[in-house]
Amino acid sequence: MTDLHIDGQRLWRSLEELGRVGAYTDERTGLIGVNRLALTAADGDGRRLVKRWFEEAGLAVRVDAIGNCIGRREGRDPSKAxxxxxxxxxxxxxxxxxxxxLGVLGALEVVRTLNDARVATERPLEIAFFTDEEGCRFGTDMLGSAVACGRLPLERALGLCDKDGKRAGDELRAIGFSGDHPARLAPPRAYVECHIEQGPILAAAGMDLGVVTGVQGISWWELTIAGRAAHAGTTPMxxxxxxxxxxxxxNVRLDEMARSGRYGAEMRxxxxxxxxxxxxxxxVPSQVVCTVDLRNPEDADMAAAERDLFAYVKEIETRLGVTVEARQTARTPRIRFSPDVQAVIARQMERAHLRFETILSGAGHDAQELSALCPTAMIFVPGEHDGISHNPREYSTPEACARGVDVLLHTLLELGAT
Amino acid sequence: MTDLHIDGQRLWRSLEELGRVGAYTDERTGLIGVNRLALTAADGDGRRLVKRWFEEAGLAVRVDAIGNCIGRREGRDPSKAxxxxxxxxxxxxxxxxxxxxLGVLGALEVVRTLNDARVATERPLEIAFFTDEEGCRFGTDMLGSAVACGRLPLERALGLCDKDGKRAGDELRAIGFSGDHPARLAPPRAYVECHIEQGPILAAAGMDLGVVTGVQGISWWELTIAGRAAHAGTTPMxxxxxxxxxxxxxNVRLDEMARSGRYGAEMRxxxxxxxxxxxxxxxVPSQVVCTVDLRNPEDADMAAAERDLFAYVKEIETRLGVTVEARQTARTPRIRFSPDVQAVIARQMERAHLRFETILSGAGHDAQELSALCPTAMIFVPGEHDGISHNPREYSTPEACARGVDVLLHTLLELGAT
Known part of the structure; x- marks a missing residue:
C-alpha cells in the first residue's frame, strides 16, 4: 500500500478548474485572482462544481443546515466513526x-486514488468543504465548521448579517445550499486537513512539508470611534x-507594538x-469604524497586547475627545493539535524521505474547530513568493501540492485502517 | 430708506421649510440634519422649492447649462449691469x-422686502443659487460658479463623475436642471454673499457680524497608495x-504639521x-485611496506645507515599500475681496450700530469665483457651538441671521442705486 500515490496532474487540473470560478483580473498587476466570497453567486458556482465532482467520485453527498457539504465513501465497517x-x-x-x-480537492484526489486502486478502508472516509471559513463577509470566521463542531449555535450563524444587511441564512438559501441535514457533526475518528502554509517559514528553511502543531491565538475587534463632524476649512485644529x-x-501604535518584540517575536x-x-x-469624520486583527502564538502575550492596546485607546479617547466602542468579533486561544495525529502524519513524511518540520499555523483553519470534536492535525504545503496568500500571487508548485496530498492519502489510510 | 428692514421671521420660516427637504435624523445624537448632496433627488426637490419661491416673488428665472438658477428683478435701467x-x-x-x-434665502428675503415696500432700484437685482458648491460628490467645489465665472470649462464640469461613475451632466438632466441658458455670466456690477461663518471667531470676539476680506488658500489632494494585499495572520510584519x-x-503627520505653527497659526x-x-x-489592504484637505491664509505657508508633506510621503514610500500617486483635485490661492464692496458693507453695519470686524474666510465660497468677474465681498453671520458647520448642530440665531440679511439689503440698495 505504501507504493500507492495520488495523481498530481489530476489534482492540479482540478485546482486550475475550480480557480476559474470567480476569477478576476487584478487591474494593477494584470494577475488573475479569485473572488468567491462566501455565499455569493460565485461561491454557489464553485460549490456546485465540487459537489458534482464528489458525486462523480461515487460519494454519498449531504449538505447540512449551515451549508457544509460532506461526501462519504463507505468503509468495510459502516458503523465505525x-x-x-x-x-x-x-x-x-x-x-x-x-x-x-488544496485541502478539499486534495481530499477528493485521495478518494479518486482509492477508487482507481480499488482500495477499501475499514472505516468510512468523509471529505468536506465547510461554509465561510474566511469570515470576510459575515464577520465570523470558520462559520460552517464552528456550527458543525458546536462552538456557534446554528441560529446565531444564520442570523449574521453582511455590510449590506443581508442575512447569512437568506444568502445560503439563495445559492441553494441550505441543506436539510443536521449541522452538528458526530465525532469522527480523526480529522486531517492539508493546507498551504500562507507564510514564508517552510520555504525559507528548505522544507518539503510541515506538520502543524496548532494554531496561534486570534483576536478580532471592531472599533466604532465617535468624534464630531466638522468643516475642514473653518474648524481650528x-x-x-x-x-x-x-x-x-x-493603526500606527499596532504596528509599533507588533514590531517591538514586547509581545513575543511572532505577534501580528x-x-x-x-x-x-x-x-x-x-x-472631519463624525465616526470611523475600523477593525483590529491580532495574532499571537502565546495566550499570555496576546492578553498583554490587548491590555496595552486598550490602555492606549483610553489615552486616545481622552486626548482627542473621541469615544471608542470595542466589540470582539472573533477570539480563539492558541489551539494544540493531537500529538497522535501529528505522529501519524510525520511517519508518512519520514517514509517518503521528505524534509519536514513542525510548525505553528499563523492563520485560523477549520481544523481548529474540528480539534474540539476529535483528534486533529494538519499538513502544510510551502508557498512561493514568501508564502504570500490572500492575493493573486499566492502559489504552490504542483510538486509541493502533490507531496502534501500524498501524505494526506497515507495518513487517512493509516487512521482508517482500524 | 435706511429704516427699511427685512422680515426676520419670514426669513426664518423659509430657512426652516427648505431645511425639511432632505432632512434626516442622526442615529447617534437624534439631531435632525440635512442631506441635499448635489444633483441628487433631494437637491432637485430643494431646487424646485426655491425656484418656485423665486417665481412667486415675481422674478424672471433662468437656469443655465450647469444648473445655476438665477432670478432677476428688473431695474429702472435694464441696460445696466x-x-x-x-x-x-x-x-x-x-x-x-x-x-x-442663508445667502440664497437672504437674497430672496431682500427681494420680498423690496417688493412689499414697492422699492425700485436703478440697477437690476439678480439673486442666484449655484450648482454643487460643496464639491463632495464630484470632487471639485464651487462647480457651478466656477463654470459661470470662467475658471472651469462647461464640458469638463459636465463630464466629472462621482464615486459610482455617474456623470454630473447626466445627473443634472435627471433632476431637470440642465438649463438652456449659457453658463457664462456677464459681469455684474458687484456680487455680495451673506453666509454663516462656519467657525468660532466672531462669536468668541462678541461680534454681531463680520466683513469678509477674502478666502484662505485651499489645496485638495487625492492620494492613491498602493501596497500589497497579504494575509493578516501569516504575513510577518x-x-x-x-x-x-x-x-x-x-494622517498623523498632517495633524502634527497643522498644530506645529511652522506653517502659520491658521494652517488646517x-x-x-x-x-x-x-x-x-x-x-492587509492592497490599496488605500485617501484625501488631504489643506487650508492656509498665506500662499507661502501653504506651499511650504505641501513641500514638506510630499517630502514625508517620499520617505513613507521608501520606508514602507508602498507607492503613492498624488492627484490635485482642487487648488485656490488666497482670494482678496474688493475693498470697495467691503467698505459699502461696513458702512451699513456702522449705520445699524452693529459690532463687527473683518475676517478671512476659512471655507471656500461661490463669492471667490465671482470675485474673478466683478467687485465682490461677503457678510459673515456668527454661529453657535463654536461655529460648528457641516454638522446637524450647525446653528445661527434668528436675530443673527436677520442682522446679516438686513445688511445685505442695504448693501445691495447702495450698490444698485447708481
Missing amino acids: PVMAGSHIDSVPTAGRFDGC RLRRDPGLAAALI ATMGRIDPRPGLVNI | PVMAGSHIDSVPTAGRFDGC RLRRDPGLAAALI ATMGRIDPRPGLVNI
Whole structure:
C-alpha cells in the first residue's frame, strides 16, 4: 500500500478548474485572482462544481443546515466513526487558487486514488468543504465548521448579517445550499486537513512539508470611534474631535507594538478595515469604524497586547475627545493539535524521505474547530513568493501540492485502517 | 430708506421649510440634519422649492447649462449691469440648515422686502443659487460658479463623475436642471454673499457680524497608495507593504504639521476620506485611496506645507515599500475681496450700530469665483457651538441671521442705486 500515490496532474487540473470560478483580473498587476466570497453567486458556482465532482467520485453527498457539504465513501465497517478530511472553497475577495481548495480537492484526489486502486478502508472516509471559513463577509470566521463542531449555535450563524444587511441564512438559501441535514457533526475518528502554509517559514528553511502543531491565538475587534463632524476649512485644529486621526494613531501604535518584540517575536497586528463617515474630502469624520486583527502564538502575550492596546485607546479617547466602542468579533486561544495525529502524519513524511518540520499555523483553519470534536492535525504545503496568500500571487508548485496530498492519502489510510 | 428692514421671521420660516427637504435624523445624537448632496433627488426637490419661491416673488428665472438658477428683478435701467447676491443650496451629506441657504434665502428675503415696500432700484437685482458648491460628490467645489465665472470649462464640469461613475451632466438632466441658458455670466456690477461663518471667531470676539476680506488658500489632494494585499495572520510584519499604515502615518503627520505653527497659526489639515481595499478584517489592504484637505491664509505657508508633506510621503514610500500617486483635485490661492464692496458693507453695519470686524474666510465660497468677474465681498453671520458647520448642530440665531440679511439689503440698495 505504501507504493500507492495520488495523481498530481489530476489534482492540479482540478485546482486550475475550480480557480476559474470567480476569477478576476487584478487591474494593477494584470494577475488573475479569485473572488468567491462566501455565499455569493460565485461561491454557489464553485460549490456546485465540487459537489458534482464528489458525486462523480461515487460519494454519498449531504449538505447540512449551515451549508457544509460532506461526501462519504463507505468503509468495510459502516458503523465505525469515519476518518475525515476537508477544508473550504470560499475565498477572500482578492484570493489565489490554493487557500482551502488544496485541502478539499486534495481530499477528493485521495478518494479518486482509492477508487482507481480499488482500495477499501475499514472505516468510512468523509471529505468536506465547510461554509465561510474566511469570515470576510459575515464577520465570523470558520462559520460552517464552528456550527458543525458546536462552538456557534446554528441560529446565531444564520442570523449574521453582511455590510449590506443581508442575512447569512437568506444568502445560503439563495445559492441553494441550505441543506436539510443536521449541522452538528458526530465525532469522527480523526480529522486531517492539508493546507498551504500562507507564510514564508517552510520555504525559507528548505522544507518539503510541515506538520502543524496548532494554531496561534486570534483576536478580532471592531472599533466604532465617535468624534464630531466638522468643516475642514473653518474648524481650528484645537476644536476638533477627529475619529479618523484616532484610528490612524491606533493603526500606527499596532504596528509599533507588533514590531517591538514586547509581545513575543511572532505577534501580528492589522487594521484591515477603516470606514470614516461621511468619508468626504472637506469634512472631519463624525465616526470611523475600523477593525483590529491580532495574532499571537502565546495566550499570555496576546492578553498583554490587548491590555496595552486598550490602555492606549483610553489615552486616545481622552486626548482627542473621541469615544471608542470595542466589540470582539472573533477570539480563539492558541489551539494544540493531537500529538497522535501529528505522529501519524510525520511517519508518512519520514517514509517518503521528505524534509519536514513542525510548525505553528499563523492563520485560523477549520481544523481548529474540528480539534474540539476529535483528534486533529494538519499538513502544510510551502508557498512561493514568501508564502504570500490572500492575493493573486499566492502559489504552490504542483510538486509541493502533490507531496502534501500524498501524505494526506497515507495518513487517512493509516487512521482508517482500524 | 435706511429704516427699511427685512422680515426676520419670514426669513426664518423659509430657512426652516427648505431645511425639511432632505432632512434626516442622526442615529447617534437624534439631531435632525440635512442631506441635499448635489444633483441628487433631494437637491432637485430643494431646487424646485426655491425656484418656485423665486417665481412667486415675481422674478424672471433662468437656469443655465450647469444648473445655476438665477432670478432677476428688473431695474429702472435694464441696460445696466445688475447687482447680484446668492450662494448655494446643495449640502454635504451631514449638514445643517444654514450653510449656503442663508445667502440664497437672504437674497430672496431682500427681494420680498423690496417688493412689499414697492422699492425700485436703478440697477437690476439678480439673486442666484449655484450648482454643487460643496464639491463632495464630484470632487471639485464651487462647480457651478466656477463654470459661470470662467475658471472651469462647461464640458469638463459636465463630464466629472462621482464615486459610482455617474456623470454630473447626466445627473443634472435627471433632476431637470440642465438649463438652456449659457453658463457664462456677464459681469455684474458687484456680487455680495451673506453666509454663516462656519467657525468660532466672531462669536468668541462678541461680534454681531463680520466683513469678509477674502478666502484662505485651499489645496485638495487625492492620494492613491498602493501596497500589497497579504494575509493578516501569516504575513510577518517585516514582509508587509501596508498602504493603510502609510495613510495612518500621513494622517498623523498632517495633524502634527497643522498644530506645529511652522506653517502659520491658521494652517488646517484634514484626511476626510480613507478607503482601503479590500477593506476586510484579516487582509492587509492592497490599496488605500485617501484625501488631504489643506487650508492656509498665506500662499507661502501653504506651499511650504505641501513641500514638506510630499517630502514625508517620499520617505513613507521608501520606508514602507508602498507607492503613492498624488492627484490635485482642487487648488485656490488666497482670494482678496474688493475693498470697495467691503467698505459699502461696513458702512451699513456702522449705520445699524452693529459690532463687527473683518475676517478671512476659512471655507471656500461661490463669492471667490465671482470675485474673478466683478467687485465682490461677503457678510459673515456668527454661529453657535463654536461655529460648528457641516454638522446637524450647525446653528445661527434668528436675530443673527436677520442682522446679516438686513445688511445685505442695504448693501445691495447702495450698490444698485447708481
